[in-house]
Amino acid sequence: MITEMLTRWQTTPADWQHELRQAIRDPMQLLQLLDLSPSQLAQPLVLKPGFALRVPRSYVARMRKGDPDDPLLRQVLPVTEEQRQLPTFNLDPTGDKLAEKVPNLLAKYSGRVLLIVTGACAIHCRYCFRQHYNYSATSSLLAAVEFIRADSSIGEVILSGGDPLTWTDNRLAELFHQLAQIPHLQRLRLHTRLPIVLPQRVTHELLNGLTQTRLQPIMVVHTNHANEIDESVGYGLQRLVAAGVTVLNQSVLLRGVNDNAAHLINLSEMLFNYRVLPYYLHRLDRVQGSTHFEVSKAAALHLLEQMRIALPGYLVPRLVQEVAGMAYKQPIL
Ligand code: SF4
Structure with missing residues (x-):
């Protein structure tokens, strides 16, 4: 096949x-x-x-x-x-600015740091929590790499943006190489929507880059609805998994898009057809411009309950919300 x-x-x-x-x-x-x-x-x-x-x-x-x-x-x-503007919706709902230690590096959680490698994306999602981020300030990653080198408690680097897979394979391979020289780093994680919205992005060169580094590769893709996953997307996901990349998915719960138990259940089933595990279902980050996408907490919990009834536990994503300044994503209870 x-x-x-x-x-x-x-x-x-x-x-x-x-x-x-x-x-x-x-x-x-x-x-x-x-x-x-x-x-x-x-x-x-x-x-x-x-x-x-x-x-x-x-x-x-x-x-x-x-x-x-x-x-x-x-x-x-x-x-x-x-x-529509509401006082509870702002420009930086996840506290990125406060978490920026040096240009392009955010440190929010213990043992992990996030590199903002680019402001570019293949798609512009209207609910994106970084749609107001000042990417024009991003340039060199030198200071960020030095920050990681100097802190031996950091075991995992997360490449984010924007979307890191808008970088060319050569440029990514160069960054992977630089990071692999840092002895205390163990894991390399990429947060990306490219394999979903532009499945041709899963090239041989990308697979080589991800699997030839000594760092353990993890890819967290972002899909919200099973209609996003056609044969090409599924094939790209299978190739990543077959190459040895741990592939997880995160979704955002969005009114009028996926706030329906049947759709969410279908998405989890579809992901696992391609050996991808549902990881997070995020409640919306309250970014200015996204009020119309918010799903109430009660409705979110009701959807989660329906997923738990219909699916094995490993196909039920964790329902969470990021709260600025907190040490981990907050489970919705
Ligand atoms: S792909 Fe990700 S970073 Fe880019 S606009 Fe969509 S949610 Fe935001």
Whole structure:
């Protein structure tokens, strides 16, 4: 089966970089591709949002044509609800600024640090908690690497952003090499949405880079709905797992996207078809512009209960919320 798919789909760095450049950036063009008009939307469209629209064409191809409520479309389409402001929603809901020890390095939790390697993403998710992050301040990782080298309590580095897989394979391999020189580091984790939204990104070169380092590779992908996982995505996930990468998923619980027990159960089942374990189901980080995505705590707990009834324990993600300044993600109880 895998050999058969491999012969049908050989992906190269040029393929994913080409598709990245071809991403849709115009809300009207996105609606046209889906046979929709602005009058069919429940909320007016924002034509020039501050956080620009960006969505790969292969991801658009997984949306249902003619459906203004498509769960993938809702994640990327800028609408006027984003302009609603509430005092409890702010620009930095997870306390990133407070956690920044040196440029591009956040230290929130014991034994782990997070490197903000880029501000670039393949897709712009309207609920993103870093949509207001000042990425223009990010540049060199030199100080960050030195910080890690100087602190022997750090055992794991998490590459984040933005999306670290927007870096080329060569650039990533160079960073992996630098990190592997630090004797106390054990694990290398990547937080990425690329294998979901642009599955061609799972190249041979990426797999080589991840598996040739002495560090134990972990990839935490981000998918919110089973409709995001087509055959190409599944194949990429299988290749990562087969190469020896531990692959986990984190989702965000989003009103109008996945706040439905059947959808969440289906997502967990679908992930495990490709040997990926559901890790976290996050309650929304209260970032300005995302009020319309929030699901109440009571509703979230009810969904979790339904998942527990329907699924084996290993397919039930941990329902959590990040609270700025806390030593770990807070379980929702
Ligand atoms: S891919 Fe991740 S970092 Fe990028 S916009 Fe989406 S949630 Fe934010």
